[in-house]
Amino acid sequence: MSGGCGRNPPPFPDNEDQEAELDTRVLDSDEDDDDEGEDIFTGARSKPITPTSAPDEGDIFSEEGSYIRSDVHHATNGLHSDEELDLFTEATVELTLTNTTSQGRREIIGPTASACNTTHVPNSILKPSIVTKTMEELEEEESGDQFELNIAVTNPEKIGDGMNAYMSYKVSTQTTLPMFLNKTFSVRRRFSDFLGLYEKISAKHSLLGCIIPPPPQKSVVGMTKVKVGKEDSSSAEFVEKRRAALERYLQRVVAHPSLLQDPDVREFLERDELPRAVNTQALSGPGLLKMINRASDAVNKMTIKMNESDNWFESKLQEVENEEQLLRRLHAAVDSLVNHRKELCINTAVFSKSVAMLGSVEENSALSRALSQLAEVEDKMEQLHQQQAFSDFFILAELLADYVRLLGAVRCCFEQRMKVWQRLQEAQSTLQKKREAEAKLLWANKPEKLQQAKDDINEWESKVSQYERDFERVTCTVRKEVLRFEKEKARDFKQHIVKYLESLLHTQHRLVKCWEAFLPEAKAIA
Amino acid sequence: MTSISEDSDKEKVRSVSVDLNNDASLVIDIPDALCERDKVKFTIHIKTTLSSFQKSEFSVPRQHEDFIWLHDTIVETEEYAGLIIPPAPPKPDFEGPREKMHKLGEGESSMTKEEYAKMKQELEAEYLAVFKKTVQVHEVFLQRLSSHPMFRKDRNFQIFLEYDQDLTVRRKNAKEMFGGFFKNMVKSADEVLISGVKEVDEFFEQEKIFLLDYSSKIKDATAKAEKMTRSHKNVADDYNHISGAMNSIAADNNTAFKKHLEKCAEVFEKLRKLEDRVASDQELKLTELLRYYTRDIQAAKDLLYRRARALADYENSNKTLDKARLKGKDIAQAEENQKQCLRKFDKLSESGKKELTSFKARRVVAFRKNLIEMTELEIKHAKNSMSLLQGSIEILNSN
Numbered sequence: 001m002s003g004g005c006g007r008n009p010p011p012f013p014d015n016e017d018q019e020a021e022l023d024t025r026v027l028d029s030d031e032d033d034d035d036e037g038e039d040i041f042t043g044a045r046s047k048p049i050t051p052t053s054a055p056d057e058g059d060i061f062s063e064e065g066s067y068i069r070s071d072v073h074h075a076t077n078g079l080h081s082d083e084e085l086d087l088f089t090e091a092t093v094e095l096t097l098t099n100t101t102s103q104g105r106r107e108i109i110g111p112t113a114s115a116c117n118t119t120h121v122p123n124s125i126l127k128p129s130i131v132t133k134t135m136e137e138l139e140e141e142e143s144g145d146q147f148e149l150n151i152a153v154t155n156p157e158k159i160g161d162g163m164n165a166y167m168s169y170k171v172s173t174q175t176t177l178p179m180f181l182n183k184t185f186s187v188r189r190r191f192s193d194f195l196g197l198y199e200k201i202s203a204k205h206s207l208l209g210c211i212i213p214p215p216p217q218k219s220v221v222g223m224t225k226v227k228v229g230k231e232d233s234s235s236a237e238f239v240e241k242r243r244a245a246l247e248r249y250l251q252r253v254v255a256h257p258s259l260l261q262d263p264d265v266r267e268f269l270e271r272d273e274l275p276r277a278v279n280t281q282a283l284s285g286p287g288l289l290k291m292i293n294r295a296s297d298a299v300n301k302m303t304i305k306m307n308e309s310d311n312w313f314e315s316k317l318q319e320v321e322n323e324e325q326l327l328r329r330l331h332a333a334v335d336s337l338v339n340h341r342k343e344l345c346i347n348t349a350v351f352s353k354s355v356a357m358l359g360s361v362e363e364n365s366a367l368s369r370a371l372s373q374l375a376e377v378e379d380k381m382e383q384l385h386q387q388q389a390f391s392d393f394f395i396l397a398e399l400l401a402d403y404v405r406l407l408g409a410v411r412c413c414f415e416q417r418m419k420v421w422q423r424l425q426e427a428q429s430t431l432q433k434k435r436e437a438e439a440k441l442l443w444a445n446k447p448e449k450l451q452q453a454k455d456d457i458n459e460w461e462s463k464v465s466q467y468e469r470d471f472e473r474v475t476c477t478v479r480k481e482v483l484r485f486e487k488e489k490a491r492d493f494k495q496h497i498v499k500y501l502e503s504l505l506h507t508q509h510r511l512v513k514c515w516e517a518f519l520p521e522a523k524a525i526a
Numbered sequence: 527m528t529s530i531s532e533d534s535d536k537e538k539v540r541s542v543s544v545d546l547n548n549d550a551s552l553v554i555d556i557p558d559a560l561c562e563r564d565k566v567k568f569t570i571h572i573k574t575t576l577s578s579f580q581k582s583e584f585s586v587p588r589q590h591e592d593f594i595w596l597h598d599t600i601v602e603t604e605e606y607a608g609l610i611i612p613p614a615p616p617k618p619d620f621e622g623p624r625e626k627m628h629k630l631g632e633g634e635s636s637m638t639k640e641e642y643a644k645m646k647q648e649l650e651a652e653y654l655a656v657f658k659k660t661v662q663v664h665e666v667f668l669q670r671l672s673s674h675p676m677f678r679k680d681r682n683f684q685i686f687l688e689y690d691q692d693l694t695v696r697r698k699n700a701k702e703m704f705g706g707f708f709k710n711m712v713k714s715a716d717e718v719l720i721s722g723v724k725e726v727d728e729f730f731e732q733e734k735i736f737l738l739d740y741s742s743k744i745k746d747a748t749a750k751a752e753k754m755t756r757s758h759k760n761v762a763d764d765y766n767h768i769s770g771a772m773n774s775i776a777a778d779n780n781t782a783f784k785k786h787l788e789k790c791a792e793v794f795e796k797l798r799k800l801e802d803r804v805a806s807d808q809e810l811k812l813t814e815l816l817r818y819y820t821r822d823i824q825a826a827k828d829l830l831y832r833r834a835r836a837l838a839d840y841e842n843s844n845k846t847l848d849k850a851r852l853k854g855k856d857i858a859q860a861e862e863n864q865k866q867c868l869r870k871f872d873k874l875s876e877s878g879k880k881e882l883t884s885f886k887a888r889r890v891v892a893f894r895k896n897l898i899e900m901t902e903l904e905i906k907h908a909k910n911s912m913s914l915l916q917g918s919i920e921i922l923n924s925n
Contacts, residue, residue, distance in 0.1 A: 322778055330771035337764035344757035351750040358743045363736055364890045370897060490783040497790045498922050504797070505915040511908040519901045525894035 149175040149254055151269070153247035156239045158226065159190075165227045166190050167239060169246060173269045181270060191216075191223075193274050194246055200264045201253070207420075209477035210259070211413050211485050213252035214405040216245035244394060248402060255488070313475075316482060317414050324407040331400035338397055341389040345382050352378035366525045373521040380514050384507050391503035399496045403489065413481060417474045424467040431460040551575045552672045554687070556665040559657060565589055566618045568664055572687050578679075579688060590618055592686065592693045593664055596671075599682045606677070607832045607870075608877030610885055612670035613821035618660040623652040641770055648766070648802075655806045659814060666818070726837075727875065733882055734830060741823045748816040755813055758805035765798035785925060793918045797911060804907045811900035819889060826885055833874040840867040 155170040172186035198215040206212050222238040254260045268274065352375045359371030438453040551574060558569040566589065573583045597614035600606055627649050634642055671677040686693070725731040772791035776784045843864040850860035 319778065323775065326771065326775045326778070330768065330775060333764060333767040333771050337761065337768065340757060340760040340764055344754065344761060347750065347754040347757045351747070351754045354743070354747040354750040358740075358747045361736070361739050361743050364886065367890050367893055370893075374897065486781065486783070490781055490786065493783060494786045494922060494925075497786055498919055501790075501793060501915050501919050501922070505912055505919065508908045508911040508915065512905055512912065515901050515904045515908065519898070519905070522894065522897040522901055525890060525897070 149173065149177055149260070151247065151250045151254060153243055153250065156243050157188075163224075163227055166192075167223075167226060167242070169243060171250065171269065179266065185270060187270065187272060187274075189268070189274065191218075191242070191246070192276065193268070194249065196274075197253075197264060197268045201259060201262060204262065204264075205259065206412060206416055207474075209413055209416055209420075209474040209481060210256070211406070211409050211481045212259075213249060213256070214409050215249050216242060217405075241393075241398070244398065245402075248398070252406075312479070313414065313417070317411070320407055320410050320414070324404060324411070327400055327404045327407065331397065331404060334392065334397045334400060338389055338392045341385055341392055345385040345389060348378055348382040348385060352376075352382065364525075370521045370525050373518055377514050377518045381511070384510050384514075388503065388507045391500060391507075395496055395500040395503060399492070403492075406485070406489075410482065410485060413478055417471075417478050420467070420471050420474045424464070424471050427460060427464045427467050431457065431464050434460050552678055554665070554668045554672050556661050556668075559661050561618075561620065561653075561657070566620075566660065568661065570668065570687065578684065584688075586687065586690065588686070588693070590615070590664070593667060595693065596682060596686045597667070600671075600677065600680060603680070607836070608829070608874040608881070609674070609676060610822070610825045610829050610881045612667055612674075612677075613818070613825045615660070615663040615667045616821075618656070620653065620656055623649055623656060626652070640773075644766065644770070651802065651806075655809070659810065662810070662814065663818065729879055729882075730830070730833070730875070733826075737823060737827050737830065741820070741827060744816055744820045744823060748813065748820050751808075751813040751816055755805055755809045758801060758808065762798050762801035762805060765794045765801060769794035769798065782925070786922060789918060789922055793914065796914050800907050800911050800914070804904065807903040807907070808900065811896045811903065815892065815896040819892070822885070822889070826882060829874075829878055829881060833871070833878050836867065836871040836874050840864070840871045843867040 150173070152172045153169050154172065157168050159166055159168050168188045168190050170186055171189050172184075173180070174184050176183065194215050195218075198212070202212050219238070219242075222235075222242070225235045226239060253265060259265055355371055355378060356375035359368050359375060362368040362371055434453065434456045438450070438457060441450050441453050553573040555571050556568050557571050560567045560569075567587050568589070569585055570588055571583075571585045572579070575582065593615055597611070601611050630642070630645055630649060671680070671683055677683060725734065769791045772787045772794065776787040776791065779787070843860070843866075847857070847860040847864045850857045
C-alpha cells in the first residue's frame with residue numbers, strides 16, 4: 001500500500017486568490033477572461049473593490065494570507081503574462097511519494113507503525129490495472145522527493161439551455177510528477193464527472209479502509225435556478241460555492257497518497273473526453289439503490305458488535321462521532337454569523353443612503369458636507385462587511401462543512417472495517433459448520449461424501465486465513481488513515497484559522513483608515 | 527437591583543447636547559440611578575449659587591413620571607409658547623433585557639456553568655447600556671432647562687429640584703392626562719395648519735420648509751441607524767456562540783487541534799466584547815443623537831405650530847374686528863382682542879426667531895461633538911481589534 005506511514009502529510013492548499021471568473025450569462029466564448037473581480041453577492045461586474053491605495057498597504061496584507069477579493073489587482077499582473085501558472089499561485093499541494101518499504105523519510109507515528117511495516121508489499125492490494133511504475137519513479141519515491149501537483153477549478157460555464165443545461169468547469173493541473181503525460185494541462189468537467197470519480201474511487205478504496213474525501217453535495221434547488229437561467233446574485237453565489245467546493249475536493253483527493261496513484265484519478269485530470277457518469281443522478285435507479293444500500297448498512301452497523309482486542313477503535317469512533325456533532329454546532333453558529341453579517345451589510349447600505357438624504361437637507365454647509373462624508377464612510381463599511389462575509393463563508397463555514405462530511409467519511413472507514421470483520425466471522429462460522437459436517441460424516445461412515453467435506457474444509461480454511469489477513473490489513477490501514485487525517489485536520493484548521501484572523505485584521509485595518517479619513521471632516525464642522 | 531455609579535468619563539460619554547453645564551450658577555447631573563421592578567429612580571444632583579434655592583448643593587430622588595409631569599406643565603404654560611420646549615425623555619425601556627434575563631433564568635439548567643455566567647455577563651452589559659441611555663436622556667432634559675434663561679426660573683422646575691418629598695401628589699391625575707392626549711390629537715391635525723397658513727416672514731417660511739423636510743429625513747435616519755446597530759449586536763452574539771462551540775470541541779481533544787481551537791475561541795470571545803462596544807457606542811453617539819434630534823425637531827415644529835396658531839388667531843381677530851365695525855357693535859372689544867392677538871403673535875415671532883437660531887447652532891455643535899466622539903471610539907475599537915488579532919496570529923503561527 002503506497003499510502004505510507006513515511007509520508008509527510010501535505011498541507012492543505014490556499015486557493016482564495018483564484019480568479020473565479022463567473023459568467024452568469026450564457027457565454028459565447030470563454031476567451032473572455034475578465035480581470036475584474038466579480039462581486040459575489042450582487043453578481044454585478046464591478047470595479048475592483050480596493051481603493052487604489054491598497055498596494056501601498058503594509059506587508060501583513062500581502063496576498064498570501066488574505067481571502068479578500070479586492071486583491072484581484074495582484075492577480076491581474078500575472079494574468080496577462082502567464083494565465084495558467086497564475087491560477088496556481090495559491091493552489092499548491094505538496095506531495096511526497098515515499099513508499100512504505102523505502103528507507104527514505106519515514107515518520108514513526110506510534111507503536112502501531114512497526115506493526116504496519118510488516119504488511120505486504122502494496123501492489124497486491126492495489127487494483128492490477130495500475131501501471132507499473134518506471135524505474136525512475138520508483139527511485140524518486142525511494143528518496144522521498146517532493147513533487148508538486150497543483151490543481152485549480154475555474155471558469156464555470158453554462159452549457160446548453162433549460163432543464164438540460166449544466167455547468168462545465170475547467171480543471172487545470174500543473175505538475176512535475178512523471179506519471180502524467182504533460183506538465184501543464186486542463187480539461188473540462190461537469191459536476192456529475194466529479195461524482196462519478198467519487199463512485200469509482202469509493203468502490204475501489206473504501207473496502208481497504210481508506211478515508212475517501214466526499215464530493216460536494218448535490219443541490220437540486222441550486223442547480224435548477226442556474227439551469228433556468230436566473231442570473232441573480234444567489235445563483236452566482238451558488239456557482240462560486242460549488243466551484244470552490246469542487247476544487248477543494250480534488251485537492252483533497254490528490255493529497256491522499258494512494259488515491260493519487262489511482263488511474264481513474266489520473267484519467268479524470270488528463271483525459272479530454274470522459275464517458276458520462278450516469279449513475280450519479282439523485283433520482284435515478286442506481287441512485288435509489290444506493291440509498292437503500294446505505295440504509296441497510298446503517299441497520300447493520302447497529303447490530304454488529306465487535307470484540308476489540310484494543311480499545312483504540314472503539315474510543316476513536318466515539319471521538320469521531322462526538323466531534324462530528326460539535327462541528328455541526330460550530331458550523332451552524334458560523335452560518336448564523338454569515339447571515340447576520342450580510343444583514344449588517346444591507347442595513348449599513350440603507351443607513352448610508354438615509355444619511356446622505358439628511359445631509360442634502362441640512363442647511364449648515366459644513367455639517368451637510370460632513371454628513372455626506374459619513375454616508376460615504378458607511379458605504380465603504382458596507383463593502384468591508386460584504387468582503388468579510390465572503391471570508392466568513394469561504395474560509396470558515398465551508399471548512400467546517402467539509403470537515404463534518406469528512407468525519408462522516410471517517411466513520412464509513414470504521415464501518416468498512418466492521419464489515420470485513422463480519423465477513424471473517426461468517427467465514428469462521430461456516431468453517432465451523434463444515435468441520436461439524438465432516439465429523440458427522442465420519443460418524444455416519446459415508447466415505448464418498450467425506451472427500452467433498454474435506455475439500456470444503458480446505459476451501460473455507462483458506463478463506464478464513466485470507467479474511468484474517470484482510471482484517472489485519474484493514475485495521476492497520478484504518479489506523480494509519482485516521483492518524484494521517486488528524487494531522488491534516490490540525491494543519492488545515494490552523495491554516496484556515498490564521499487566514500480567517502488575517503481577513504478580520506485586514507477588515508479592521510481598512511475600518512481604521514476609513515474612520516481616520518472621516519475624523520477631520522467631523523472636526524471641520526462649524 | 528442594578529445601579530450605575532459615577533465615573534470620570536461619564537461627562538464625556540453622556541450629553542448629546544453640549545455646553546449645558548457651562549453656567550456654574552446652576553449645575554445639574556444624574557450620578558446614579560436605581561432600577562426596581564418597573565420603576566427607575568434617578569438621583570438628581572444639584573449645585574447652585576442662585577439665591578432662589580435653599581441649599582447650595584443637594585440631591586433628590588425622582589422618577590421618570592416626575593420628569594413627564596415637569597415637561598407637561600411647561601408645555602401648558604402660556605408664557606413659554608414662544609420657546610422650544612425641550613423634548614420629554616422617553617420612558618426607560620428595560621423590557622428587552624428583562625425578558626432575556628427571564629429566559630436565561632428558565633434555561634439555566636440546560637447550559638454549562640461557563641455559558642450561563644457568560645450570558646449573564648452579557649445581559650448585565652445590556653442592562654447597563656440601556657441605563658446609560660436613559661440616564662443620559664433624562665439628564666439632558668434637565669440641563670436644557672437649567673441652561674435656558676427662562677426655564678431655569680420656572681417655579682415648577684424649582685419644585686422639581688427642591689421638593690424633598692414624593693412628587694406623586696402633584697402629578698397629573700387621570701383627567702388631565704386625557705386632556706393632554708386630546709390636545710395632542712388636535713395638534714397633529716393642526717400640522718396641516720402650519721403648512722397651510724400664509725407666511726409673512728421670510729425667516730419663518732424658510733424654517734418651515736426646512737423643519738418639515740428635515741423632520742422626515744431624520745426620523746428615517748434614526749430608524750435605519752437602529753437597524754444597523756441591531757445587526758452589529760447580532761454579529762457580536764454570533765461571535766459568542768462560535769467561541770462557545772469552539773471551546774466545546776477543544777475540550778474533547780488532546781492535540782495541536784485543541785490548542786488552535788482554544789486560541790481561536792479566545793479571540794472570538796474578545797472580539798465579541800469589542801464588537802459589542804462598537805455597537806453600543808454607535809448607538810449612544812449616533813442613534814441616540816438622531817433620536818434626540820428627531821424629538822427636538824418635533825419641539826421646534828411645535829413652536830412653529832403655536833406661532834401659526836397665533837397668526838391664525840390674529841387673522842381671525844382681524845375678521846371679527848371688521849365684522850364688528852360693519853355692525854357697529856362690540857368694536858372696542860374686538861379692537862382689544864385684535865391688539866392682544868397681535869401682541870401674542872409678535873412675541874411668539876420674536877422669541878421664536880431667537881430660539882430657532884440658537885437651535886440651529888445647538889444642533890450643529892451637538893452633531894459635531896457626537897460625530898467626533900463616535901469616530902474616535904470606532905478608531906479605538908478597531909485598533910484594539912487589530913492588536914488582538916495580530917497578537918493571536920503571531921501566537922498561532924509560532925506554535
